[in-house]
Amino acid sequence: MDEVAVVVAHSERATLRVGDVFLKVDTDQARIDAEVAALALVPVPTPEVLWRRPPVLALAAVPGRALGRLGEPSAASPTAWAAAGAAVRRLHEAPLPPWHGRRRRDPGELAAELDGECELLVAHGILPADLVTRNRHVAEAAIRPWTPVFTHGDLQVDHVFVDGDEVTGIIDWSEAGRGDALFDLATLTLGHEEHLADVVSGYGAGVDLDVIRAWWSLRSLLGVRWLVEHGFDPSAPGCEVDVLKSRM
Known part of the structure; x- marks a missing residue:
């Protein structure tokens, strides 16, 4: 029997791999609903849904390897990165889904959330005040009206799989919905400005x-x-804190 590998686990959800099958366990069935619905609609390669028995969703592994990892240099070619960009364009040009994205709100709400988060980061000593202030200023350009498109919503670089120069699959669609196209592109290239x-x-x-x-x-x-609160390390080399420092 294949070993059970824990891909990710925290208080909200866990993903396990057994051979070529991924088992996603999620306390929020709305996230799973969005993922299954998105997989049926998007015009890009995705994992096959094998079965669903709440709170578990079983998905087949996609071929290839991740385009990259946050905090690590990417071994993928510039052509593969361009192919990822073309796949994202196909997604963004698809008809809008009937539901809204879970993450993005109107500019006023987003600005208020950012202000509150910045205050907490400084008050709890998580980040230096000058680092937070500088990046809060940079972030203002993203808080603007935008035309909604069909977005992935969590398009991290390790959610895109390639084989050579071809995109073979895009995974983890639980945050999919109507959203800002540039948020997807920014998430994909976070920590990989060179691409x-x-x-x-x-x-x-x-x-x-x-x-x-x-x-x-x-x-x-x-x-x-x-x-930090869910056991991850944003201060690891090349990760979120380094991204913030690069804006200084």
């Missing part, structure tokens, strides 16, 4: 690089405390 031009070359026109860089700061500021 931003490759992604944009595959994605095509309509990309504001200043907004992507703003999303790097905004996403990192909003994520650091959650990561």
